[in-house]
């Protein structure tokens with residue numbers, strides 16, 4: 001069983017090829033550069049490097065958001081097309097859940113997040129259980145203060161994982177004090193190999209055609225339109 | 232059986248609000264041409280919302296691909312090359328098509344060819360009749376008003392373009408002034424058939440000899456006419472206003488096209504782009520070209536509006552000329568036709 005994992009949902013771009021019990025290779029960058037130009041060449045490069053042909057793949061796994069709308073769409077467009085045209089299953093995994101894996105040996109609450117501008121973050125709460133991490137609080141978009149206040153409700157220690165840590169660290173420390181711990185700089189890039197194994201152990205989506213990104217948010221125009229309909 | 236292998240192009244177009252895939256044989260024969268329009272979704276907003284267009288493209292893309300291949304009874308193995316619109320257009324929308332095409336090219340090890348959207352509109356005509364050069368194309372759509380001279384196959388020279396609004400844009404704005412539903416172009420065309428061009432509106436000829444266009448003055452004149460009439464408590468028949476506006480647009484378009492056709496001694500004049508569906512424009516062009524030596528080509532309606540068969544037709548030319556794109560191909564919203 002060989003799987004290709006693709007993550008272009010945020011500035012971190014990652015691709016990995018795995019087979020059962022083994023990571024054949026992964027490629028990760030953390031750059032503010034165009035995923036549309038770089039993602040397919042990265043896929044080609046890693047596949048060539050590990051000598052796996054597209055036709056030898058058994059599964060495609062993609063980080064399906066949240067994150068940059070455009071970034072998520074590039075990854076999902078490529079993943080859907082590969083899965084459909086190769087006739088293999090597609091599995092989508094939360095981009096936050098992938099990042100949370102970097103704290104998988106931590107005993108408290110694991111809090112991955114991506115900055116979502118204007119004081120907001122995309123985030124969720126994950127905890128270690130017998131068979132890996134479990135979702136304690138679903139992925140959402142929320143004001144950082146509100147989120148940290150919510151976490152403060154328990155005495156637990158929290159591990160924050162994010163390349164956007166510096167933007168929000170002050171607020172987190174202010175509210176949580178010693179309850180807040182921070183992952184080290186080498187742990188902030190989501191790892192595509194983690195994504196691949198999450199996807200390998202999960203039921204594939206029943207329909208590749210119906211697969212959609214999880215943007216978490218409606219498009220602005222759509223949200224406004226819905227609000228106007230309710231009046 | 233012919234000893235020559237048929238060339239099969241799979242084409243993808245997502246530059247605006249249509250998710251389209253087509254299979255084209257030998258650059259001329261449409262084996263399938265599937266278009267999923269999002270217009271019903273965008274009507275709510277009175278225009279195309281880029282983020283929503285991009286989201287729809289992701290939802291539709293593989294479905295439309297499957298449908299196009301099925302309808303053409305073609306498998307990916309039989310495809311010789313994949314053509315895709317790389318620009319111009321909405322960047323987020325283009326990205327879906329471009330990355331889909333790249334993934335397909337990689338998965339099946341097929342050559343990839345990036346195509347200019349306007350080249351597609353021009354080559355839609357090749358699906359009807361063999362094009363002959365030199366040729367002049369009048370390209371009119373929501374985003375474009377251009378006169379393109381082609382001395383040879385696949386060689387484009389823009390000899391005139393709009394300095395402000397595209398003709399289609401002016402149509403949409405005037406339609407809004409007349410409170411017509413989106414998209415406005417077809418509604419104005421229809422209204423115009425019922426009225427007469429009795430209102431005096433300007434025609435922007437620009438400096439002598441210029442093939443450029445300008446529609447913003449005309450658009451303002453229409454808005455002022457409506458505004459002034461309302462202030463004086465007079466009523467203007469919308470049919471007459473539509474007819475007058477349309478007459479002004481068509482006058483300039485047709486006159487400059489005729490002049491360019493004569494000057495460059497072209498064999499064919501082809502109409503291209505969504506506004507090519509306009510009845511008034513078709514009629515006037517047919518009228519004027521009756522007595523001219525150049526042959527006038529106007530594609531059928533379903534090939535005027537955005538579709539992927541036209542990208543397949545233009546892609547076939549580029550493919551045969553040896554053009555290849557690699558996996559770094561990007562969406563280019565400001566791509567220049569050359």
Ligand SMILES: [Zn+2]
Pocket residue numbers: 348352372504505536537
């Ligand atoms: Zn077009």
